[in-house]
Amino acid sequence: MNKVFNILGLLGLALLLLAAFLGMQNWAVMGFALPDQFYTLSTIFLGIFIEAAPFLLMGTLASGFVEVFLDRDAIQRLMPKNALLGAVAGGLLGFIFPVCECGVIPLTRRFFSKGLAPATGIAFLLASPVINPIVVASTYAAYGWGPVLFWRIGLSLFIAVAVGLVFALQARPAQLLKPTPLIQISGASVDHPHIAPAAPGLGPRIQRALVIAGDEFFEMGRYLIAGSLVAALLQTVVPQTALLAVGSGPLLSVLVMMALAVLLSICSTVDAFVSLAFVGSFTSGSILSFLVFGPMVDIKSVMLYLQVFQRKTVLYMVWLVFLFVLLASVFINLNIGI
């Protein structure tokens, strides 16, 4: 599996370089022109990658600082022992660590390595791309103080807590994670064997946090490149207009908008503005499904999930989120009509 990601990552990197190179040349004048689809592909790919990369960097920075400044005992002490309270706390943790769906993954992995309970960690993973001050503010800016904002926050928190609680039933939490992070859980020195433990003092500790963040950024970055490339490829092959053409009815409109959210792989900080274009031509429930499902599940985040969790864990997580969002959105379309 890692080989596939490595190949996709390399392809993406090659595309980045090629796009930059082509930008400096006027190939048409030289009698050589690539198909239009290639330019579409590279534009979409760059759009997704450039938008997401800073957020991944922020997430890995937060992860580095958590690794250095937050010990296992502190996590155990601060987080509720009760699974429900832990899941709710995890769902609201985004207000302390405001990270997008890319940044939350390395941070969650770090929390797991510090012994965070699965319910809390998964609730944090799913909720924090929406339940954080930046996304709340952008949704407010797009939709105002009204039902879309309230439903987005409420539904995201509810689904994150519910799915988190399901994973609390796993008798051996370590089995949810991939073997590599499990080894890392045993100690930071294994995670970063080439990094010497930090000497006492603030400066060396910050330096160590930054080194860890850098390592993690490059490690996760290739999966982000691979994810962005796949999303760009799918968007080039399956244009939005084809999806939107079939998007009517209380059920179908929800399915289409969920598919669109996966396909577009937009960061949750800006997706509210993107969704405004669909208001009026799509049902309110489907708009909400776009705003709730997209931050939890899209192509690039699923690829990043696969680096942290077992495939079965990712499958269960995505499936349950899909069902919850589908049910809630169809219910809203047929029974509430916001």
Place this chain on the structure above:
Amino acid sequence: MNRFGRLDIAVGALSLCLLAALGLVLWRGDQVGVSVLAVSPLDGPAAASAPVAITFGEAMDAASVESRFSLQPQTAGRFVWRDNTLYFLPGQAFAEGQTYTVRLASGASTHLGHVLAEELSWSFTTRSPGMAFMRSSDQGAELWTLTDLQSTPRQVTDMAGGVFDFAVSVDGQQILYSAFNQQAGIDLWLVGRQGEDNRMVLNCGLDRCYAPDWSADGRVAYSRAPGPLNPGEGYGAPRIWLLEPATGQSVRLHADTQKIGYGPSWSPDAGRLAYYDGVQNRIVVVDMLSGQEIYLPSRVGVVGSWMPDGDQMLYYDTKLADGLALYTIFRADFSTEDILPFFEPQPADGDYSMPTLSPSGEWVALRVRPADGGPADQVWVTPADGRFALTAAETEASLFSDLSWDPQSRFLLYHRMQLGVGNPVPEVWVWDRSTGTTRLLVRDASAPAWLP
């Protein structure tokens, strides 16, 4: 050893529950239906010319709504849609003092499959029209109204004499007026028919915004002349702008800033907008749906009067006859793109100008100045079919302007300035078509317009 752990069983069970719940929700079907955000006219007195409007919460399938719409007593009319609002424009004005009941049967649906769950029904009763006019003092002009033709005039603005002009909304509930500001620009203001809720809707700064006109679907077109670039310089050529009075949002009619014009006038169905292009000396008629433009050559500087269906316009232009430039009336048909003289046969002499069609489309009031009659005008009424069969409405030696018909096409309002007297006072008169009599409504008044 179990093949499935607690997590697998929980995920399976939860999935079944969620799928069953989804099935139940789908089986129960639509429980809320389409939301209706607003209707008008609301209970209480309504203008006889008011469109019936229903605003939905989402985009509707027009055919499914229109087929379920009914009005008692039955009234012919046409439907116009703007965004999520349906407007029913009555072909003839509603009868005064009559109660009408609007019904929209359940089942009207959206393109997305939502349906109107319950029948929508409400009633309104029509009122007699009043009048709005301007009254000047030493300070300048203010806006006044008569809530009906028997009432006492009432001042509705207090703008230190700065009111420039105004337009009454089609439903008679609001008056949009222009007024000078501190920078010698002209802003647009909105006031209720009783003088309530007076507020600025558009701060035009140095620019001069004037000559507003309301469409049946609640939009306003106005002229906007850019303010001087440097102190002491003149104003720029005016352009036509559109305004949403509810939000104050304003955009140019044409993206091309070289298209100039003033004096906009909406067709009764809001499908076309006409304005005068003073550079090319022509009336420009814009189809608001397709953007197509039709040009009517005219050197008189004003647009014409619309037929009720918006497919024809009566306008006037100068015509040379025996070395004299006389005003002649033309009929432009936008569907056939024909322009023909209005009268059949053509009158031999005299000025025939300012044609004003009645809302029923049956009558035309016009200003007539006999070729040998000196500077005085007369007001005449003729059938709209073009037969040269004039009925005198007003033959006093006066100057007449601002002719307008009431919604029932019975009363004709006009401004009169008597000639041959010292210090003439502007007056507003009304002519009753059914009795052929005239009556002075208000002295010291100008720019009369019906307040339906």
